[in-house]
Amino acid sequence: MGTTQLETVPEPKYWHLRTVLAEALDSEFAVGEILPNERELAARFGVARATLRQALEQLELEGRLQRRRGVGTTVAPPRMGVDVSTSQHAWPDASDEGWDPVDCASAVPPAAVARLLELAGDEAVHTVRRLRLSHGQALAAEQLYVPAASVPGLPAADAPAGQDRARAVLRELQRLSLAGQDRSVELGSARADDARELDRLPGAPVLVVTTRYLSAGRTAAVSVATYRADTCRLTFGDAGDFRIAS
């Protein structure tokens, strides 16, 4: 009458498959190596393709695999550590390492952002778009919301949208004193536009980093940065140079 419940609750096939595949990845495959295709793997393990795909999805979520339509499934390199520490207490800048200003327009921000900025729901703000690149790969897409009140010196609000205007807004931001910032991280799924720039499909898992920049008691700007969850590990430390692979 032991109370142990061994095998009374058998684990799902896809979960068991995930474990088997994970061990195979550790011992038999090198980074970048291409796996057999899904139909072949499913046959080899004696399961339906949908079941095999469930296991692959898990491993992709964990950053162990990379799948590309028309190409195949490859063994992913360990996630790269990406510093998102808040310690520098600095405004985003056109010359930020890794960040590339892409565009700027005027638009009404989403309701949640408007609330953070303490704006009426229908007030347009500058929306600066930046990409964070590393080794030619896009790691993150950022949308920076800057109320006109935060950049009073900006020339002609109806100037042509584009990269030049993005740089101008970032330059003007430097003139404000930065009192502090809040940061939060949560799981999200890539919207269509983010997905395109991150070279992922819509709905791909992303880590959403929301930053609120404070100046003179107000929220002077809000940044929403979506990082590829499959390839990025966000680091916050003072000595952000350590590695851990799950």
Next chain:
Amino acid sequence: MGTTQLETVPEPKYWHLRTVLAEALDSEFAVGEILPNERELAARFGVARATLRQALEQLELEGRLQRRRGVGTTVAPPRMGVDVSTSQHAWPDASDEGWDPVDCASAVPPAAVARLLELAGDEAVHTVRRLRLSHGQALAAEQLYVPAASVPGLPAADAPAGQDRARAVLRELQRLSLAGQDRSVELGSARADDARELDRLPGAPVLVVTTRYLSAGRTAAVSVATYRADTCRLTFGDAGDFRIAS
């Protein structure tokens, strides 16, 4: 010959469904309200159940829905902000707010953790298990790895494993001076034991927070905390009291 590509690349059904459902959630449903069951919803939208489920999975990943087997699908409350800021520069403690020491044993840590601790791969360490609770709900499960060298004053290493020993290890840790800490966040999937304690299924998405505690130039302890990605938004700010939905 406009260059606009409207409908030339129709979006997948499940993605469109996700959007439709998300809008319905905003306008027609209250938090906690229970949705029609999957078979009914699939019929109503004229899709197969699997397709409907793909849309629901997206919304669950985004923290908009909560699904429980045998019960149904309900509208999830906004994610709660959970402070994981590193600013206090303190050791984990038996009396940490929200953290509940559960157990302690001796075990050989995973290879990745052993590397952080600069240990040989086969050396056992104290493994303290803690749960982070809020309003009776488990938010996170933590595994704290403490080499014996970090708690030299600990009585009899072969003392009975359990909650008392967990408290003893945490108490001994306070005696070390804390030089600093590193922290990283990445996406993972819940292992079976974590899943059980977090009241989720194995493979559920979690935010893995890895902390390295530094003392006297060494890594004195490593904590791996897995937070429920569906219900938690990790906050790092100095004034961690802001909200953002979506």
Next chain:
DNA sequence: GAGTGGTCTAGACCACGGT
């Protein structure tokens, strides 16, 4: 026991990347 979400199957067709 009735009803829910979770797992699994065996197919089909589509969209994309490279040859």
Next chain:
DNA sequence: CCGTGGTCTAGACCACTCG
């Protein structure tokens, strides 16, 4: 063009919760 992963279907059965 062919092979890949991505989407979708229409079923079946299982595990869980609750009355």
